[in-house]
Amino acid sequence: xxxxxxxxxxxxxxxxxxxxxxxxxxxxxxxxxxxxxxxxxxxxxxxxxxxxxxxxxxxxxxxxxxxxxxxxxxxxxxxxxxxxxxxxxxxxxxxxxxxxxxxxxxxxxxxxxxxxxxxxxxxxxxxxxxxxxxxxxxxxxxxxxxxxxxxxxxxxxxxxxxxxxxxxxxxxxxxxxxxxxxxxxxxxxxxxxxxxxxxxxxxxxxxxxxxxxxxxxxxxxxxxxxxxxxxxxxxxxxxxxxxxxxxxxxxxxxxxxxxxxxxxxxxxxxxxxxxxxxxxxxxxxxxxxxxxxxxxxxxxxxxxxxxxxxxxxxxxxxxxxxxxxxxxxxxxxxxxxxxxxxxxxxxxxxxxxxxxxxxxxxxxxxxxxxxxxxxxxxxxxxxxxxxxxxxxxxxxxxxxxxxxxxxxxxxxxxxxxxxxxxxxxxx
Amino acid sequence: xxxxxxxxxxxxxxxxxxxxxxxxxxxxxxxxxxxxxxxxxxxxxxxxxxxxxxxxxxxxxxxxxxxxxxxxxxxxxxxxxxxxxxxxxxxxxxxxxxxxxxxxxxxxxxxxxxxxxxxxxxxxxxxxxxxxxxxxxxxxxxxxxxxxxxxxxxxxxxxxxxxxxxxxxxxxxxxxxxxxxxxxxxxxxxxxxxxxxxxxxxxxxxxxxxxxxxxxxxxxxxxxxxxxxxxxxxxxxxxxxxxxxxxxxxxxxxxxxxxxxxxxxxxxxxxxxxxxxxxxxxxxxxxxxxxxxxxxxxxxxxxxxxxxxxxx
Numbered sequence: 001x002x003x004x005x006x007x008x009x010x011x012x013x014x015x016x017x018x019x020x021x022x023x024x025x026x027x028x029x030x031x032x033x034x035x036x037x038x039x040x041x042x043x044x045x046x047x048x049x050x051x052x053x054x055x056x057x058x059x060x061x062x063x064x065x066x067x068x069x070x071x072x073x074x075x076x077x078x079x080x081x082x083x084x085x086x087x088x089x090x091x092x093x094x095x096x097x098x099x100x101x102x103x104x105x106x107x108x109x110x111x112x113x114x115x116x117x118x119x120x121x122x123x124x125x126x127x128x129x130x131x132x133x134x135x136x137x138x139x140x141x142x143x144x145x146x147x148x149x150x151x152x153x154x155x156x157x158x159x160x161x162x163x164x165x166x167x168x169x170x171x172x173x174x175x176x177x178x179x180x181x182x183x184x185x186x187x188x189x190x191x192x193x194x195x196x197x198x199x200x201x202x203x204x205x206x207x208x209x210x211x212x213x214x215x216x217x218x219x220x221x222x223x224x225x226x227x228x229x230x231x232x233x234x235x236x237x238x239x240x241x242x243x244x245x246x247x248x249x250x251x252x253x254x255x256x257x258x259x260x261x262x263x264x265x266x267x268x269x270x271x272x273x274x275x276x277x278x279x280x281x282x283x284x285x286x287x288x289x290x291x292x293x294x295x296x297x298x299x300x301x302x303x304x305x306x307x308x309x310x311x312x313x314x315x316x317x318x319x320x321x322x323x324x325x326x327x328x329x330x331x332x333x334x335x336x337x338x339x340x341x342x343x344x345x346x347x348x349x350x351x352x353x354x355x356x357x358x359x360x361x362x363x364x365x366x367x368x369x370x371x372x373x374x375x376x377x378x379x380x381x382x383x384x385x386x387x388x389x390x391x392x393x394x395x396x397x398x399x400x401x402x403x404x405x406x407x408x409x410x411x412x413x414x415x416x417x418x419x420x421x422x423x424x425x426x427x
Numbered sequence: 428x429x430x431x432x433x434x435x436x437x438x439x440x441x442x443x444x445x446x447x448x449x450x451x452x453x454x455x456x457x458x459x460x461x462x463x464x465x466x467x468x469x470x471x472x473x474x475x476x477x478x479x480x481x482x483x484x485x486x487x488x489x490x491x492x493x494x495x496x497x498x499x500x501x502x503x504x505x506x507x508x509x510x511x512x513x514x515x516x517x518x519x520x521x522x523x524x525x526x527x528x529x530x531x532x533x534x535x536x537x538x539x540x541x542x543x544x545x546x547x548x549x550x551x552x553x554x555x556x557x558x559x560x561x562x563x564x565x566x567x568x569x570x571x572x573x574x575x576x577x578x579x580x581x582x583x584x585x586x587x588x589x590x591x592x593x594x595x596x597x598x599x600x601x602x603x604x605x606x607x608x609x610x611x612x613x614x615x616x617x618x619x620x621x622x623x624x625x626x627x628x629x630x631x632x633x634x635x636x637x638x639x640x641x642x643x644x645x646x647x648x649x650x651x652x653x654x655x656x657x658x659x660x661x662x663x664x665x666x667x668x669x670x671x672x673x674x675x676x677x678x679x680x681x682x683x684x685x686x687x688x689x690x691x692x693x694x695x696x697x698x699x700x701x702x703x704x705x706x707x708x709x710x711x712x713x714x715x716x717x718x719x720x721x722x723x724x725x726x727x728x729x730x731x732x733x734x735x736x737x738x739x
Contacts, residue, residue, distance in 0.1 A: 195627050199439075201539040201561025201599060271540030315518055317538035319559070 002026050003419060004039055008047030008380065012054055012370035013352035023052060025376040028419040033372060047380055050413055053351045054370050055087025055377030057358040059148070060177075060231055060255060060303035061328060063089070063120070066107065067096025072308040072397045074108065078116035079395035080306070080328040082423040085412030087377035088119040089306075089328075090362060092152040093130070100125040100136045102144040109145050117422040118415070119377070121147040121362060126165050126176065132157045135165055142172045147362045150177035152231060153278075155213045157183070159220065166226035175361055177229045178217050180238070181279070185209035190319055192265040192280040200268055202318065205280050207235040214238045218245040218252050229361060230254040232305050234279040236289035243298050253361060254293075255301040258334040259325050261290055263402065273314045273321035274402040277307070294345060294353070301361065302354045304331045308398035326401045329394050332379075333387055334403065336410030341383070355379070380414035387411045430728045434553040436542050437562035438603040446604060450572050452724035453717070459496055460719055469731055470499035473530045477503045478521070479556070480536040485691055485715060486556050486565070490533050493722035497731075499530075517541065518548060525549050530730050534558070539596075552729045560594045566690055567600035569721040571608070573714050574645055577686050581608045587639050587681075588612065589671055590649030590698055591620045591660070597690045598649055602628050615639040616649075616671060617661040636671055640680040647688045648673050648699045664697060673699045678708065686710045 003025040010021040010033070017033075024032040024039060063077035072080075074091075081089045091108065093099035099108065105122045112120035124146035128134045130153065138149060149169065155178060156162040165176055186209040191197050193204025214230055218241060221228035233239065233254045245252045263281045275281060293299045307324025314321050335354070339345045345353075359368025366375040389406045391399040415423035429448045432440065441449075459467055475494045479487050487503065494501035504524065517536075524532060531552040534542045539559030546553050557563040571581075578584060586605055592598045592614050602625075605612050612630040614621050621632055633639040640646060651667060661667050673687065687699070687709045695701045704711065 195624050198593070198599075198622060198625055198628075201559050201596060203560075271543045312516070315516070317517055317536070317544065318540045319538040 002039065002042035003045065003376070003416070004037060004042040005045045005047050005052055005378070005380070008050050008052035010052045010370060011348055011351050013348055013356045014054070014369035015371060017370065018348060023370070023378075025416070025419045028376050030370060030372055030374050030376050033370065045414070049382070049384065051347065051381040051383060052370070053379045053381060054355045054368050055415070055417065056085050056332065056354045056379045057088040057090070057362070057364065057368060058086045058304050058306065058328065058331070059090045059301060059358045059362055060257075061089045061091055061306035062094065062308065062324070063091040064308060065095060065111065066104075070310050070397070074111050074120060075115040076395060076397045077306070077308070077328070078112070078118045078120065081118045082415045082417070083395050083412070084328040084330070085332040085379045085381070085415055086118060086328060087379060087415060087417045088121060088364065088367060090121040090123050090147055092123055092150060093125040094153045098125050098130050099123070100128050100130070102137070102140050105141055105144040105146050118417050121145070121364070123148045123150050123152070123177065125149065126151045126156055127161065130154065132161065135161070135168060138169055138174070139172055142174050146174070147364070148175040148177050148229070150179065150231065152177065152179045154183065155179055155181050159216060162217065163220045163224060166220055166224040166228065170224070170226050173363060175227055175229050177231050178213065179231050180210045180213035180217065182209045182212045185212065189280070190276060191268055192282045194265060194283055196265040196268060200271070202268070207237050207282070207286070210235050210279055211237040211241060214241050218242070218250050221252055222248070222250045225251070227251040227253065232257045232260065232279055232303070233290065233293070233299060234260045234282050234286060236286045239289045239293040239298055243293070243296070246298065253300045254298065255303040256290055256294065256299045257303060257305040258327060258331045259402070261287060261294070262334060262338055267402070271318045272402060273316065273318055274325065274400045276318060276321050276323050277325050278323035291344060294339070300353065301358050302331065302335055303358070304328050308396050309400050310398055314400050324400060326394070326396050326398050329396060330389055330401055330403050332381075333389070333408040333411045336381070336383065337408040341409050347383075376416060376419035378416040379412055380416070381410065382413040383410045385409070385411050385413070432729070434542070434546055435564055435725055435729060436546070436553065436555050438564045438567050438600045438607070439562065441607070443607045446568070446571065446607060449568050449721065449724050449728060450575060452728060453568070453572050453720040456723040456727070457717070457720040459723070460716075465496050466498055467496065468498045469727060470494070470497040473499040473730055474528065475499050475501045475531045475533065475726070476524050476529045477501055477533050478524060478535070479503070479505050481557070483535055483556070485718070486535065489715070489718040490556060490722050493719050493726055496719070497723055497726055499726065521545050521549060525551060531726070554725065554729065557596050559596065560599070561596050562600045563596040564600050565718070565722055565725055566597050567604040568725070569714055569718040570601055570647070570688060570690075571604055572717045572721050573688065573710055576713070576717065577710060578644060581610050584644045585611045585613065585642055586645040586647060587643040588614050588647045588649065589636070589639070589673065590616045590651055591655055592616050592625065592649070593620045593622060594652075594655070595649050601647065602630055606630070613639050613643070617667065619660045620655065636677060637680050640677055643681040643685055645686055645688060646673060646678070646681055648693075649690070650692060650694060651698050668697055672697065673703050675700065675703060678703060688714060691715070
């Protein structure tokens with residue numbers, strides 16, 4: 001079936017397009033882009049008050065399948081993604097079992113093919129079982145479809161092993177993603193260490209626990225002349241380290257999660273476990289540094305770190321609750337409201353950071369751009385519409401999102417994957 | 428009366444005049460415990476649950492006696508925090524007790540924020556009897572009561588708190604309370620246990636014990652836990668004793684009229700020498716005695732009388 005998207009403001013950072021254009025979609029690809037397209041037999045979408053962007057790509061999500069289907073499945077995670085405006089999601093390997101072999105990667109891809117309404121790209125673990133002892137068969141995993149490698153949830157503790165991973169993976173044209181955390185420093189911590197952790201009597205996670213690994217990894221990447229991608233950057237010190245590394249032309253890239261740009265540690269006053277996340281919500285100074293880093297390009301990508309947990313798991317003592325925020329369905333509205341509509345960054349830059357750049361980092365050749373022949377993965381935004389976050393309407397299996405009740409301006413209006421409208425959902 | 432709260436979660440949420448109200452109310456209850464018949468009918472018909480997930484003798488018994496002297500019915504539930512071995516969540520445990528229609532639940536738990544958590548799903552009054560490293564409000568109130576008893580008022584006092592400030596809910600509640608009343612507070616302990624960031628609470632920090640004790644009116648010693656040594660907050664008990672233990676020689680730095688306080692249980696010969704603990708300057712047992720009057724006051728202010736119900 002043909003789709004004709006009429007009169008939308010088409011923004012494509014990869015080509016610099018920003019104009020009122022019509023888009024014709026045929027056989028899952030973008031077939032034509034012109035000021036006015038006339039065609040017969042196409043379903044017409046009036047986008048005259050809307051923005052048409054290349055499909056958003058979340059390069060950091062936890063879909064929990066296999067093994068933790070009570071929290072999320074590939075199917076529900078994909079629905080959440082579609083509702084949140086994402087056409088592609090890269091899923092972290094800390095499933096049960098860990099995605100550290102071809103069988104698991106192929107399983108995820110085949111389940112995704114059967115049940116997911118968006119594109120799913122598995123990230124495999126750097127080390128077997130994420131134990132930090134032996135490398136996975138990286139070439140085999142790339143061949144099976146893994147788009148990147150990460151031991152997310154923890155750092156590769158052994159510096160020598162991390163160095164080997166960076167060196168070994170170079171010819172594979174893949175990406176090593178590091179969750180930066182020195183567990184000896186974070187120890188029993190449950191929130192950012194500082195005034196508020198002392199005030200609330202909660203064990204602190206010092207900024208140094210993140211920064212030491214960010215520093216180490218940039219040094220290793222320099223030595224190995226390899227790429228390193230830092231997941232969920234969260235501290236001012238880490239921003240400074242990355243800024244210096246980028247100045248020195250070290251191939252380091254970073255992502256930031258919406259909650260780290262919006263919520264501070266002071267919010268933990270009521271011990272609400274939906275705010276418990278790793279890295280933890282940091283201080284006001286850290287947020288200011290992160291926003292500055294977004295503006296400067298020290299941060300390359302927005303990623304959700306979507307981490308669903310069941311209500312039962314979160315409805316416990318703060319110390320005992322698992323870390324994670326369910327982010328796929330609020331990320332886009334949060335960023336539009338807090339960054340774009342407040343003119344902190346341009347709409348163009350926002351789209352670049354949530355579509356163009358992640359597609360380049362993950363090597364998704366026909367995605368993250370609007371040009372003839374590209375995959376017809378599109379996110380259509382309504383910048384004017386106000387929404388009120390209601391976790392009870394989530395498509396995700398879980399509800400652990402601290403933005404409940406927030407009024408936000410700007411929301412995904414339509415999500416198109418491979419030429420098919422996957423959101424709004426057909427009833 | 429100036430005390431408009433449904434729960435007592437911490438000192439943080441109280442105003443200076445509310446603190447004084449508790450102390451004044453405790454004053455009026457103090458005498459009851461000295462009577463032949465130590466009982467008044469004030470809270471007759473009220474049911475209170477003592478829910479302790481951590482071992483405690485002092486605080487639990489103190490609340491129990493306070494409730495009984497006010498004629499309330501009180502039931503003790505002592506539960507090892509790890510007794511979730513049976514698989515029941517904390518929330519379910521509390522909801523089960525709540526189903527028995529108590530008027531108040533007194534909670535002690537090793538995790539900070541548990542009393543706050545309980546208020547999100549309970550109708551009962553929640554009283555914090557110590558949550559993790561967060562607050563222990565009735566301890567701070569009974570400490571303030573004792574200080575006032577000894578010093579008459581809080582004006583121009585210097586209080587030195589010695590020990591593991593980082594993990595101490597007693598220290599935290601006392602800091603909040605004393606600062607609200609304008610008392611000068613000096614903290615001292617091994618540097619990893621006294622983060623400089625705490626200065627934002629309006630306290631002074633000193634790492635020299637003699638200087639910290641200089642001219643003090645009140646010295647509060649905190650219990651030091653062996654577990655902290657295992658985590659390298661300080662090298663050894665021997666070194667801790669050498670640097671921070673309250674000895675007679677060190678005590679001489681403080682004012683002649685200075686008093687020694689300790690929330691208990693004390694480690695004799697570790698944070699405090701035995702002779703100091705037993706000296707005439709020590710008010711450690713007075714603190715325990717005053718605890719009952721203060722807890723009677725808290726129970727009364729939260730659930731006593733018809734005029735209280737307006738705040739429910």
